[in-house]
Amino acid sequence: MALSEASEKSWDEPADRAAAGPLSSRKRPLAPPYVGRIARRPQQPPVPLSLAPGAVELTGPVFGTADVSPSDADLTRQHGGEPLGERITVGGRVLDGRGRPVRGQLVELWQANAAGRYRNRLDRHAAPLDPNFTGAGRALTDDEGRYRFTTVRPGAYPFPSAVHPNAWRPPHLHFSVFGSAFTQRLVTQMYFPGDPLLPYDPIWNSVPDARARERLVAVYDPELNEPEWSLGYRWDIVLDGPDATWTEEGR
């Protein structure tokens, strides 16, 4: 786990406006939302800025085959042997708010192994590392905005704090996505459908709007299954500028 997260005691601290917004919830969260480390959270509200045509942030970096090889999207083939765990295929489309595909852009994925352990110096969870699993992958979206990864289903891992000494993170994939504009940059997490840990997860609950939280949950899609090889999960990502969360709060 996440000792560095656990040591923050962040849930003891009052939630800020974004974290404590009105819940239009169909599912009541069973855990207080993660509000992060107070000392790192800006006190001043972000300064609103309407970007004029030509502004730097209305464009963004471009990536191509010089950056990503097709094999980078298969996390099960990065070592001499096969990783342990249930093989999954995760795919979907990256779209902008108008439903247009985001083409040729970079999607990055990182995750714990099947036992719930990251190959990372900060992870001290007493679960085994897998010598055949690093847990990082990259893909480019195609002309329809589609991405696709092959990996293993990550395990849950403990995420204790003073308020929740026995909390666990539900299995999740971390995603980093670029849009056609730098304003669309997105870092987020994908969850698995039907997970009983979700309502108890402070991180999932840090998204104040219940419908928005649901958009972080993939659907099982047999069309994405690779026959007799992997289970398919579909997860579409919609980039709508950087302020999706704050916008929803006002609704």
Add this chain to the structure above:
Amino acid sequence: MTLPATPAQTIGPFHGTALPFPGGADLAPAGHPQTVTVHGRVLDGDGAPVPDALLEFWQAAPDGSLTGAPGSLRRDGGVFTGFARVPTGGDGRYALRTLVPGGAPYLALCLMVPGLVRHLFTRVYFRFPEGDPLLAALPPDRRATLLAAPEPGPHRSYRFDVRLRGTAETVFLRFGPARP
């Protein structure tokens, strides 16, 4: 059609083995005579350094073009791609080697910090141009947080600290309704 956006989540503490890449900070082509260094620290509200934060820079080329180029993740040392990704070390320090942009004289900066629920945007100005709408809207003391300070010495180097909270808190941005 309007699709509701996918919400952001914390980057968490474990991205370090996935996102940083070799040469991420070397935006200037190798040996370029106009190379400048932008360096500084990411600090929290107590003045403590923030390790394992990730700074992503996007900028115009010296000729002002914003087209960028592929190749950031596997740099060949010859192409200016416009994009850099720089993690902070244990002391909260980062250093970017780049070229001063043409046109609008700033770097767009996206900052991802463990312990924050979402990423932050700001700008790094090499100078304050006349008529810049953002700068015009800020009081002078807040405006100053966006300026990379030139440092004395033979090397062209600029200091830019990010203060996440408290005294001299960096101005962070929220982009308005304008869409690409």
